[in-house]
Ligand SMILES: Cc1cc2nc3c(=O)[nH]c(=O)nc-3n(C[C@H](O)[C@H](O)[C@H](O)COP(=O)(O)OP(=O)(O)OC[C@H]3O[C@@H](n4cnc5c(N)ncnc54)[C@H](O)[C@@H]3O)c2cc1C
């Protein structure tokens with residue numbers, strides 16, 4: 006079955022013919038007995054890695070195993086903020102690699118991922134914030150990553166609904182703005198990669214939960230036991246976000262991860278009012294407006310580890326308190342729905358994209374509260390690492406062993422809060 | 425919001441408590457004899473259990489005392505709370521997640 010391409014002409018034609026004739030955008034194959042490589046986890050990171058394995062490394066005999074439906078994990082639950090203004094050289098290289106891929110992703114995949122570089126503005130509320138943000142601005146500039154300091158009036162000019170009066174609980178003292186940052190459509194990222202990977206021969210297998218990892222006499226990965234039977238492969242990449250610890254434990258690998266609920270919520274849809282993304286790490290709130298008109302609002306993580314994919318209401322209330330102070334216009338909006346995802350947090354808040362002590366087993370995890378922005382870049386270097394059994398220079402610092410050797414990439418300390 | 429039973433004060437709402445991570449991680453007796461791998465284990469590696477998890481809590485906005493709890497991380501249901509000088513109650517991992525009462 007050949008892939009249907011999208012163009013203005015094909016859309017017009019389908020429109021005129023009442024949208025008949027659209028086919029499924031990817032196959033629903035039965036799992037084969039064996040693959041050259043298997044990715045566990047059908048989120049953006051896993052689907053992207055499968056795509057790059059086929060596209061850039063010529064490994065097309067690949068399966069993506071997803072226990073639910075693709076994009077049903079954090080990929081489909083996140084608030085889609087994309088930026089690369091991280092402090093350390095290692096992080097700047099990784100996240101900016103991703104932003105550069107975002108810029109051409111819709112063309113690359115022939116699928117509109119709706120990447121919208123509308124600018125991400127991070128608010129400073131304390132002297133400490135000002136110092137930290139200015140340090141980020143300078144460090145970013147040294148790394149060729151755009152980030153600029155705004156005074157409160159400039160911040161208000163960039164985002165008119167923002168309240169910069171000095172009589173609120175945490176007045177806005179300035180902001181750091183990354184103009185190349187923005188948002189993208191979360192589902193489209195999963196679907197776009199799935200469709201493009203499928204066209205290159207990748208099998209996307211949903212409702213297929215990995216339940217055990219079989220290893221040979223030498224300890225290397227041999228096969229996966231799943232709810233749809235045993236599937237053999239000598240190369241397995243785990244890209245399972247909040248469930249990474251559970252899967253890696255099947256191969257006896259311990260990781261420095263803890264899984265926390267992270268929540269978000271959306272308002273009723275309104276006319277376009279919010280031109281950018283605003284984040285406030287200090288008071289745990291971030292907000293943007295989706296193309297449907299809903300205000301998309303994110304909170305900080307819940308207090309305790311959990312796998313429930315839900316969190317406590319008071320966490321959302323705390324975030325809404327902050328939103329109402331910063332944007333008094335929004336006080337009367339009704340909130341439509343809220344939800345949670347389970348995020349895998351490392352002690353230094355940087356990811357792990359690496360080989361593991363088990364031959365043939367690779368892991369891409371630890372993205373915590375902020376891995377959507379990294380989807381294309383992370384998938385790209387993870388595929389490289391799996392294909393060549395060797396890290397790409399960009400992900401070489403993001404090992405498991407950094408916790409043993411003391412080479413933390415401490416964005417946690419750099420931001421002083423979850424981010 | 426969860427209702428948590430402080431072993432000293434009884435049932436209280438979650439916002440009175442702070443979470444202290446995995447319980448029963450003992451500080452090494454002779455730190456100078458530890459190699460880097462053992463230090464990394466102690467400092468960073470966590471069980472991150474899906475199921476019954478032994479963890480520390482502190483009744484920060486109440487009596488101020490630390491205690492331990494067993495909580496099912498698939499439901500957030502607290503199976504038991506106990507004082508830090510008490511041994512961990514022995515509870516089987518449930519085969520199926522137990523719905524909260
Ligand atoms: C509320 C919320 C807001 C967020 N906001 C942002 C943001 O604004 N910006 C940002 O950059 N990041 C954000 N994030 C983080 C971001 O969503 C994640 O880091 C990123 O989407 C992770 O992608 P993934 O593909 O690794 O994981 P996922 O999309 O979670 O995919 C992992 C998949 O693995 C599957 N799986 C698990 N166990 C198994 C098994 N045993 N067998 C088979 N499959 C399995 C799961 O079902 C899941 O589909 C947010 C997260 C949440 C929850």
Ligand SMILES: [Zn+2]
Pocket residue numbers: 430431432433434483486487488489
């Ligand atoms: Zn108490």
